[in-house]
Amino acid sequence: MQTAVRDRFLKHAPCRISADVPLAPYTSFKIGGPAALFAEPSTLSELRELLNLIRNEAVDSFYLGHGSNILISDEGFNGIVVRSCGELAAVKIHNNILESGPAAKLLKLTTFAAFHELSGLEPLSGIPGSVGGGLWMNAGAYGGEISNALIDVDVITPNDEMITLQAAEIGFGYRSAPLLQDKVILHSRFKLARGSKDSIYSEMRRVWRLRREKQPLEYPSAGSIFKRPAGDYAGRLIEAVNGKGVRIGGAMVPHKHAGIFINYDHATAEDVVQLIREIRQRVYDKFGILLENEVKPVGFKNDPFEIKS
Numbered sequence: 001m002q003t004a005v006r007d008r009f010l011k012h013a014p015c016r017i018s019a020d021v022p023l024a025p026y027t028s029f030k031i032g033g034p035a036a037l038f039a040e041p042s043t044l045s046e047l048r049e050l051l052n053l054i055r056n057e058a059v060d061s062f063y064l065g066h067g068s069n070i071l072i073s074d075e076g077f078n079g080i081v082v083r084s085c086g087e088l089a090a091v092k093i094h095n096n097i098l099e100s101g102p103a104a105k106l107l108k109l110t111t112f113a114a115f116h117e118l119s120g121l122e123p124l125s126g127i128p129g130s131v132g133g134g135l136w137m138n139a140g141a142y143g144g145e146i147s148n149a150l151i152d153v154d155v156i157t158p159n160d161e162m163i164t165l166q167a168a169e170i171g172f173g174y175r176s177a178p179l180l181q182d183k184v185i186l187h188s189r190f191k192l193a194r195g196s197k198d199s200i201y202s203e204m205r206r207v208w209r210l211r212r213e214k215q216p217l218e219y220p221s222a223g224s225i226f227k228r229p230a231g232d233y234a235g236r237l238i239e240a241v242n243g244k245g246v247r248i249g250g251a252m253v254p255h256k257h258a259g260i261f262i263n264y265d266h267a268t269a270e271d272v273v274q275l276i277r278e279i280r281q282r283v284y285d286k287f288g289i290l291l292e293n294e295v296k297p298v299g300f301k302n303d304p305f306e307i308k309s
């Protein structure tokens with residue numbers, strides 16, 4: 001980023017902004033180089049003003065949620081990373097409808113719902129991202145997806161229009177939300193059903209228990225590296241190519257869960273990239289299946305996970 005552009009942002013940004021900010025601490029993988037600029041809008045008006053500035057200056061930008069589904073390159077991101085906070089992380093309730101800011105933790109959404117005896121979000125318990133990030137990829141687990149309870153969501157389009165999209169028009173699918181991909185996700189509303197506190201909490205505890213039993217939560221990771229291929233499981237395919245225990249540098253396919261690669265010991269992004277490529281190649285060579293990434297690469301020049309197919 002040009003110094004003059006950087007200085008204009010540092011001077012005129014409507015919110016807290018810093019230069020050369022290490023991104024690893026903002027990711028669940030604990031991997032990645034710095035952002036040239038890191039901005040933290042805490043209100044809708046700050047966010048909109050910041051997005052205008054970004055458009056006027058024509059700099060690359062990346063909208064960061066809670067960093068639990070991304071792999072940031074070792075070089076970092078040579079643009080501006082936007083991470084909402086403050087008012088944009090608020091959750092409110094009106095009867096059986098929850099309204100959430102994009103930066104609210106999914107944990108906050110699920111526990112808030114449970115506290116108010118509202119059922120419908122229990123399967124999301126323990127997913128460590130934000131509501132905005134969850135909607136962007138239609139996060140889900142144990143038979144439920146965030147889109148199941150969604151009524152509508154406010155977004156900012158690439159032309160700076162603020163519009164409301166109904167859940168049905170977004171085209172949600174398995175870990176996909178096509179109409180949201182090029183938009184900034186703002187407040188969203190969820191319709192929930194009245195339930196009993198006991199049964200909601202007991203279902204949440206059941207889901208948490210399953211996660212603790214099956215997932216290598218003691219190591220940094222970004223959750224499932226690959227999407228589930230049609231009619232199969234990435235974990236099963238990886239096991240079948242003797243993927244468990246494979247280690248490249250500090251990145252490893254753990255024995256506990258073949259689908260969740262871990263930062264075992266000070267892994268670099270390059271270690272993870274090489275591990276993903278190695279495993280994708282093995283699965284492709286044996287089964288002819290090209291595993292699709294669930295984790296989004298950020299700050300790489302080309303698709304870092306591409307293999308010979």
Ligand SMILES: Cc1cc2nc3c(=O)[nH]c(=O)nc-3n(C[C@H](O)[C@H](O)[C@H](O)COP(=O)(O)OP(=O)(O)OC[C@H]3O[C@@H](n4cnc5c(N)ncnc54)[C@H](O)[C@@H]3O)c2cc1C
Binds near residue numbers: 132135186215217
């Ligand atoms: C241990 C572990 C377990 C996990 N288990 C699951 C699971 O069971 N099911 C599941 O689906 N996922 C799971 N994940 C992955 C991850 O938690 C979810 O995908 C989560 O929804 C990502 O949200 P985030 O805020 O961290 O997004 P980030 O990783 O910060 O970003 C992901 C993408 O969303 C975009 N984005 C984020 N916020 C916005 C916004 N407001 N507007 C526009 N774009 C935005 C980003 O630009 C990026 O492209 C797991 C991760 C970990 C580490």
